[in-house]
Amino acid sequence: MSAIRSVVRGVGSYLPARCLTNADLAQMVDTSDEWIVQRTGIRTRHIAAEGEVTSDLAIHAARAALADAGLTPDDIDLIVLATSTPDNTFPATAVSVQAGLGITHGAAFDLQAVCSGFVFALATADNFLKTGAYRRCLVIGAETFSRILDWSDRTTCVLFGDGAGALVLEAVRDEEEGRGVLTSHLRSDGRHKNKLYVDGGVSSTRSVGFLRMEGREVFRHAVGMITDVIVDAFEATGESADTIDWFVPHQANRRIIDASAVKLGIAPEKVVITVDQHGNTSAASIPLALAAAHADGRIKRGDLVLLEAMGGGFTWASALVRW
Ligand code: ACO
Numbered sequence: 001m002s003a004i005r006s007v008v009r010g011v012g013s014y015l016p017a018r019c020l021t022n023a024d025l026a027q028m029v030d031t032s033d034e035w036i037v038q039r040t041g042i043r044t045r046h047i048a049a050e051g052e053v054t055s056d057l058a059i060h061a062a063r064a065a066l067a068d069a070g071l072t073p074d075d076i077d078l079i080v081l082a083t084s085t086p087d088n089t090f091p092a093t094a095v096s097v098q099a100g101l102g103i104t105h106g107a108a109f110d111l112q113a114v115c116s117g118f119v120f121a122l123a124t125a126d127n128f129l130k131t132g133a134y135r136r137c138l139v140i141g142a143e144t145f146s147r148i149l150d151w152s153d154r155t156t157c158v159l160f161g162d163g164a165g166a167l168v169l170e171a172v173r174d175e176e177e178g179r180g181v182l183t184s185h186l187r188s189d190g191r192h193k194n195k196l197y198v199d200g201g202v203s204s205t206r207s208v209g210f211l212r213m214e215g216r217e218v219f220r221h222a223v224g225m226i227t228d229v230i231v232d233a234f235e236a237t238g239e240s241a242d243t244i245d246w247f248v249p250h251q252a253n254r255r256i257i258d259a260s261a262v263k264l265g266i267a268p269e270k271v272v273i274t275v276d277q278h279g280n281t282s283a284a285s286i287p288l289a290l291a292a293a294h295a296d297g298r299i300k301r302g303d304l305v306l307l308e309a310m311g312g313g314f315t316w317a318s319a320l321v322r323w
Contacts, residue, residue, distance in 0.1 A: 002173050002174045003130075003173070003174070004129060004130045004131075004132060004171045004172065004173050005130075005171075005172050005173075005175040005179065005180030005181070006125065006126040006129040006130065006137075006169045006170070006171060006172075006180050006181045007169065007170050007171075007172045007175055007179045007180040008167055008168070008169060008179075008180075008321060008323055009068075009069035009070075009071065009136070009168040009169070009170045010065045010066060010067070010068035010069025010070070010071065010167070010168040011064075011065050011068055011165070011166070011167050011168075011287065011290050011291045011294045012060075012061050012062065012063065012064025012065035012066070012067065012068050012165070012166050012291055013061050013064060013163065013164065013165040013166070013284075013287060013288045013291035013292070014057050014058075014060030014061040014064065014163065014164045014165075015046040015162075015163045015278070015288070016046045016047060016048045016049060016052060016057065016162050016163070017046075017049065018046060018047045018048075018049060019044050019045070019046055019047075020044065020045055020046070020047050020161075021033075021043065021044045022036045022037065022042070022043060022044070022158070025154075025157065025158050028151060028157075029151075029152065029153075029154040029157060029158075030154055031154045031158055036158050039253075039255070040158070040159060040253045040254060040255070040275070041253065041254025041255070041257075041273075041275050041276050042158065042159065042253075042254075042275055042276060042279045042280075043276045043277065044276075044277055044279070045160065045161025045162075045277075045278060045279030045281075046161050046162055046163055046278065047146045047161065047162055048144045048146060048147075048162040052144075053087045053144065054083055054085050054086060054087050054093050054142045054143060054144045054164070055087050055093045055096035055097050055100060055142070056100075057142045057143075057144070057162065057163060057164035057284075058081060058083075058093065058097045058140045058142035058164045058166070059096075059097055059100040059101060060164065061140060061142065061164035061165050061166040061284075061287070061291075062079075062097060062101060062138050062140060062166045063101070064166070064291070065138065065166040065167060065168050065291075066101075066138075066168060068168075068294075069168040069170075071136070071168060073101040073102050073103045074103070075135075075136050076101070076103055076106065076136050076137065076138050076168070077105060077106030077107075077134045077135050077136060077137075078106050078107055078108070078125065078128060078129075078134040078136070078137040078138070079094045079097055079098055079103075079106075079107070079108035079109075079137065079138045079140065080094070080108075080109065080111055080121045080124050080125045080128075080137060080138075080139050080140070081093055081094035081097060081108070081109070081110050081111065081121070081138075081140040081141075081142060082110070082111045082112070082113065082117030082118050082120060082121040082139075082140065082141045082142075082283035083110060083112070083117065083141070083142050083143055083282075083283055084112055084114050084117065084143065084145075084148075084198075084282055084283065084312070085143045085144045085145055085147055085148060085282075086110060089202050092108065092109050092110040093110055093142070094108035094109050094110050094140075095108050095109075097138075097140065106134065107134075111124060113186075113188070113283075113311070113313065113315040113317070114196070114282060114283070114311035114312035114313060114315060115250050115252060115280070115282045115283065115285070115309050115310060115311025115312065115315075116186075116250070116283075116309040116310060116311045116313070116315035116316055116317045117141060117282065117283030117309075117311075118139070118141035118165075118250075118283045118284070118285075118286045118287055118307075118309065119184065119186070119286065119307055119308070119309045119317035119318065119319050120186055120315070120317055121139050121140070121141065121283070122139050122167070122169075122181065122184060122307070122319055122321075123181075123184035123186055123317070123319060125137040125139045125169050126169065126181040126184060129169060129170075129171040130171070132171065134171070135170065135171050136168060136169065136170045136171070137168070137169045137170075138166055138167070138168060139166065139167045139168075139169055139287075140164065140165070140166040140167075140287070141164065141165050141166075141281075141282075141283035141284040141285070141286060141287045141288075142163075142164035142165075142283070142284055143162060143163065143164070143281050143282045143283055143284045144162045145160040145161065145162060145211070145280070145281065145282055146160070146161070146162050147208070148198055148208060148209065148210055148211045149210065149211055150210040150211070153210070155213070155215060156210075156211050156212070156213055156215075159252075159253075159279060159280050160211070160279050160280045160281070160282070161278050161279035161280065161281050162281060162284075163278055163281040163284045163285075163288050164284050164287075164288075165284050165285075165286070165287020165288040165289075165290065165291050166287055167287060167290070169181070177302060177322075178322050179301075179302070179322045179323065180321070180322055181319060181320075181321050182237050182239075182319075182320040182321065182322055183233050183236040183237050183319065183320050184233075184317065184318065184319040184320075185229050185232040185233055185236070185317060185318050185319070186315070186317045187225070187228075187229055187315065187316050187317065188313045188314065188315040188316070189313070189314050190313060192217075192221065192313065192314040193312070193313060193314075195213070195214045195217045195218055195221075195312075195314070196211075196212075196213045196214070196218055196311065196312040196313075196314070197211075197212055197213075197312060198210065198211050198212070199212050219253070219255075219256065221310075221314060222252070222253075222256045222260075222310050223256060223259045223260050223263060225310050225314065225316040226249070226256070226260045226308050226310050226316060226318075227260055227263045227264055228316075229308060229316050229317060229318040230260075230264055230306065230308055230318045231264075232318065233306065233318040233319065233320050237320055239304060239320060241264050241265040241266045241267075242265075243304060244266070244270065244304045244305070244306045244320075245270065245299075245303035245304050245305065246270055246271075246272055246293060246298065246299055246303060246304075246305045246306065247261060247266045247270050247271045247272065247306045247308075248272045248286055248289050248290055248293065248299075248305055248306065248307050249261075249271070249272075249286075249289075249307070249308050249309070250280075250285050250286055250308065250309035250310060250311065251273070251274050251275035251278060251279075251280060251281070251285040251286075251288075251289055252275065252280045252285070252310075252311075253275065253280070254273065254275055254276070257271060257273065257275070258271075260308070266306075272289045272290075272292070272293045272298070272299075273289075274288055274289045274292055282311065285309075286307055286309060290305070290307075299323055300323065301323055302322065302323060303322075303323045304320065304321075304322055304323075305320070305321045305322075305323050306318070306319075306320055307319045307320075307321065
C-alpha cells in the first residue's frame with residue numbers, strides 16, 4: 001500500500017495587541033531590562049486583553065493558517081490543540097475553536113504537554129493522518145500564560161507571554177518531493193514534575209493556581225534533553241546539523257537555544273529566534289516562530305525544518321519536517 005505523508009499546507013499566528021516591555025515589568029517587580037535581557041534574551045511579550053481567552057487567540061491563528069493554505073474551515077476534519085491554559089476545565093478548548101470556525105464534522109481535542117505541547121500535537125496529528133482516518137488537521141498551540149503567572153514573583157513573571165500559532169497538515173499519498181513530517185520523537189520523565197508546575201488544579205485545590213519553577217534546575221536539564229531528542233531525529237532520518245535548513249526551537253530562553261545549537265553544531269544563521277519579542281509562550285512558541293519565518297520568506301517549500309521543545313513534566317520532543 002502506498003504511504004501517506006502529513007504535509008504542511010499553511011501556517012498562521014496571532015498575538016494579542018498589548019505589549020508588555022521589560023521596562024513595564026520593572027515598574028511592577030524588582031527587576032531590570034538589563035537582567036532580563038542578559039539572562040533570557042526577552043525584551044517584550046504580548047498579553048491577552050481582559051476577556052480574551054485561549055480559544056480566541058487560537059481561532060485567529062487558525063483562520064490565518066487556513067488563509068495561507070487557501071482552504072476553508074469545511075476542509076478541516078481534525079483539530080488538535082496544545083495548551084496548558086484552556087478556556088475552561090472542560091470542554092476542550094479545541095471544540096470552542098471548532099465551533100468558532102463553524103466546523104460541525106470531524107473531531108477536536110486538546111493535548112497537554114506544557115511547552116512541548118506543539119510537537120506532541122504535531123506527532124499526534126501526523127499519526128492520525130498517516131492511518132488515513134482524517135484528511136486535514138489544524139495543529140494549534142495556544143496559550144494565555146498571563147493568567148497563571150504570579151505577577152509579584154519576579155523569577156517567573158518576566159519569562160512568559162500569550163499567543164497562538166497554527167499549522168494546516170494534509171494527508172498526501174505518494175508525496176513526490178519528499179515533503180511532510182519525516183519523524184517525531186516524544187519523551188517524558190515525571191520524576192521532574194515538581195520542577196516546573198502550577199500549584200493548583202481541579203482535583204487537588206479546586207483552583208487555578210500559579211506557575212512555579214526551579215529555574216536553575218530546568219536550565220540544568222534543558223540542553224541535554226533537547227540535544228538527546230534531536231540526535232534521535234537525526235539518527236532516524238540520516239539528516240544532520242549540516243543538512244537542516246532551519247532550527248525552530250521552543251522559545252523559552254535565548255541562552256538555552258544558543259547552547260543547544262552550539263552543542264549540536266547548528267550554524268547560528270539557521271536558528272529562528274522570536275523569544276526576544278514573544279517571551280516564552282509555551283505550546284504556542286514554535287508555531288509562532290514558524291509563522292514568522294514563513295511570512296518573512298526564510299522558510300520555503302522544500303526546506304528541512306528541525307523543531308524541538310522541552311518543558312514541564314519534564315516533557316521533551318523533536319520533529320523533522322520537509323516544508
Ligand atoms: N530580576 C532581577 N533579579 C532576579 C530576577 C529578575 N526577574 N529573577 C531572579 N532574580 C535574582 C534571584 O533572586 C537571584 O538573586 P540572589 O543571587 O540575590 O539570590 C539571582 O537573580 C540569580 O537567580 P537565579 O535563579 O540563579 O538566576 P539564573 O541565572 O538561573 O536565571 C532563569 C534565572 C532565567 C529563570 C534561568 O534559570 C532559566 O532560564 N532557567 C530556565 C527556565 C525556563 O526557561 N523556563 C521556561 C519553561 S521550561 C522551558 O520552556 C524550557
